[in-house]
Amino acid sequence: MSMVKKLLEPIPIPPVVRIRQKFDSSHIKDIPAKMKQELTTPGTLDRIREGQRVAVAVGSRGINNLAIMTRALLDEIKAVGAHPFIVPCMGSHGGATAEGQLEILKQLGITEAAMDTPILASMEVVELDRLDNGVAVYVDKYALEADAIVVINRIKPHTAFRGPYESGLLKMIAIGLGKQKGAEAIHQLGFKHMADNMPAAARCMIRKLPILFGVAIVENAYDQTYRIEAIPTEQIEQREIGLLVEAKERLPKFLMPEFDVLVIDYIGKNISGDGMDPNVTGRFPTPYAYGGPEVTKIVALDLTKESKGNAAGIGLSDFTTRLLVEKMNADATYANGLTSTVCLPCNISTTLDNDFYAIKAAVKTCNILDYNQCRLVRIRDTLHLGEIEISLSMLEEARSHSDIELLSDPYSFIFDENGNLSKK
The missing domain is CATH 3.40.50.11440 (LarA, N-terminal domain)
Incomplete structure (x- = not known):
């Protein structure tokens, strides 16, 4: 076993529950009619x-x-x-x-x-x-x-x-x-x-x-x-x-804006220009923007197929997976950084073999004394914050929030034989 795996093996991944964050759902139902009216x-x-x-x-x-x-x-x-x-x-x-x-x-x-x-x-x-x-x-x-x-x-x-x-x-x-x-x-x-x-x-x-x-x-x-x-x-x-x-x-946001680890299933250019929207994650590529939650460590697990290998945003995570890096097209990714003059989002973050070890690495390095009390949030991507997963250490806070609905009993992440999570 490698030294990295020896360091990470004893680190727990906390159980989670699925919740629904409630936002104003007002929207236009007949888009062509509204366009015609506006014109x-x-x-x-x-x-x-x-x-x-x-x-x-x-x-x-x-x-x-x-x-x-x-x-x-x-x-x-x-x-x-x-x-x-x-x-x-x-x-x-x-x-x-x-x-x-x-x-x-x-x-x-x-x-x-x-x-x-x-x-x-x-x-x-x-x-x-x-x-x-x-x-x-x-x-x-x-x-x-x-x-x-x-x-x-x-x-x-x-x-x-x-x-x-x-x-x-x-x-x-x-x-x-x-x-x-x-x-x-x-x-x-x-x-x-x-x-x-x-x-x-x-x-x-x-x-x-x-x-x-x-x-x-x-x-x-x-x-x-x-x-x-x-x-x-x-x-x-x-x-x-x-x-x-x-x-x-009206931007989607975390209704509990302070936590230790954010796990993001997918980043991609179809999600945000920075792969993951910094306005949602609180992790910005320059000092000239600000806002969002307080998060200690971010994990990016996979890249959307729509991104066509452009992995811009990978550098805004602390940890990623070999799977994501292997999907990265360097030319497509670096073209954005060279044009915008901001190359941080194109840097390859610390890369682990799979989702299992990437999440463990984030828990180990999130600077808390009791890893079992890690406040962990998992989302599909930064466009979709309606239904998300939170660790049990956040459960009482979620129960007291009027705009949060509990959707499940506690459960543990299930990893496949390759150490990866099932993603929608």
């Missing part, structure tokens, strides 16, 4: 003229119902006699290739057949202008050639900086439409300056491009569509501030 807002669809070629910028990861919303938007644009086409709007994602970005759209349910609309994918950009500090502003060549541009994206807190504008329509314009070169340029001075440079680049693009309006999305804590709002371009800056506040309030 009656003055300054949105009424700005599109018959015969115009309209670039619809779409592609941000992990948005529930994105294909339904995009198809509804495209249908309304066609109904006024215009000719929409889709532009993948995702900076350097998809390995910074047109083919990779088409594959991401496909994973999101957005294909030419499903949308009944052409998709024009290219990494070719044009330098549009430079900010006062010298940062170059780029735009996708197909979007530049369009008569009109419409952007659709979710509003949510960013994973690496704080400001009045984080992840939303302005970021989609500045970084998404800029493709890899645009994303790289705006990240070049680092996240310390992102709260200034990103909106400045978006303002520049709004001045110089025919961006008519944006469609903002806010999700509830269950990953459901809570709000769809069509916003005229000149109102985006003001409105996005309020929507970001709302999005932060």
Whole structure:
């Protein structure tokens, strides 16, 4: 037996119970009807003229119902006699290739057949202008050639900086439409300056491009569509501030925000840009973002198949598994770090043979005297915090919380012959 296994063998893994965390579940039930209603807002669809070629910028990861919303938007644009086409709007994602970005759209349910609309994918950009500090502003060549541009994206807190504008329509314009070169340029001075440079680049693009309006999305804590709002371009800056506040309030979270070990079944780019959402875990890749729970050790067990080997976020865990590392595509992973200039999420954390030893390692190193009293939480991923598992040391606190429901009796994790847990 190796020394590592000798050190870990006596460490207990605490029994757990399954609980349900209750959040506001309000959501939109008829998405196409809501989209149609929103597009009656003055300054949105009424700005599109018959015969115009309209670039619809779409592609941000992990948005529930994105294909339904995009198809509804495209249908309304066609109904006024215009000719929409889709532009993948995702900076350097998809390995910074047109083919990779088409594959991401496909994973999101957005294909030419499903949308009944052409998709024009290219990494070719044009330098549009430079900010006062010298940062170059780029735009996708197909979007530049369009008569009109419409952007659709979710509003949510960013994973690496704080400001009045984080992840939303302005970021989609500045970084998404800029493709890899645009994303790289705006990240070049680092996240310390992102709260200034990103909106400045978006303002520049709004001045110089025919961006008519944006469609903002806010999700509830269950990953459901809570709000769809069509916003005229000149109102985006003001409105996005309020929507970001709302999005932060509706972010999924741990109702018991102090514990020793967090076990995450899956990380992946379809879950968060950082594989696991730092706003949920409290583990951020830069000093310019903050919030979330107090967690001592984090374990990442596996990588989603949708991530296509991009294991960005593995470096935000303390421990991982050989299985996850073997699924990692270094080129796809490192491309994100090199573009964003933040490579910590791409580092490979301490790697154990399987789930069994990775979890034991986290318990051993979580700095408590009695390992049997370890406060441990296990989740599928950071998008899904409705039903989770907690160790027995958290049970009394859970029983006293009005928004927590107990779903099971205590049980122990069951590991297969390879030392891994069953994952959904």
